[in-house]
Amino acid sequence: MLTNPLFPERLKGGTPLFTAWCGLPDPSIAATLAREGFDAVTLDTQHGSIDFAATLQAIPLIAAAGKPALVRIPVGEFATASRYLDAGASGIIAPMINTVEDARRLAAFTKFPPVGERSWGAYGALALSRLEPGDYLRTANNLAASFAMVETREALAIIDDILAVPGIDGVFIGPSDLSIALSGGKGVDPTSAEVDKALDHALARVKAAGKIAAIYAVSGPRAAELAAKGFHLVAIGSDMSMLRAGAHAALAAARA
């Protein structure tokens, strides 16, 4: 079952949701995190080593745990977004949306007409949702969220125009790339005061547009801060950093 049939609506429900962030290549890692307390699991195919086939395997495993699966696609690979939705993904996160044309292309590949131009073939999603084809077609545009990543100066400057594109459900802030952009390439600091100022502005614009505000957090405490600011969806990253942190903590305790 698609246990969260209207995931975009649920995101706007007032309670911040937390997603795990998986880049490691084995689908069992995503399946394991789906059974922890996360509200969703995101598969990062932009920077993670998880490939297309493993991502397709992970989606039903996450759904079997009763959680929505989101997928971050590589830059500009909008056609792949349709394939993940066909497999039953509840959200697509598209990096580096720096022009209105980028946002239009994302919407075209992730929404059926009349909003976009998505092509029919949602076989995995039909199996997971158990919806009849006609019912799936009628609801598909509201079943999954399309997120435009805002992580450059260019994107920040046109955030209202990106938000105005039909079929864009929300914005997903990439604070690391944003910090690199705002510092002119001098450093990466996703929690800098400059980034905070930019993300407060972006959050206000997303709320004014009535759309969904999502962001990546480098740690649990940072995720709590961002949820308190009013973001609807906060990713707590990542499987690799949690693995390393767990290893460091265990070794430090062992050697203490």
Ligand code: 3PY
């Ligand atoms: C960023 O912070 O730039 C991201 O893309 C989130 O991983």
Ligand code: MG
């Ligand atoms: Mg980024």
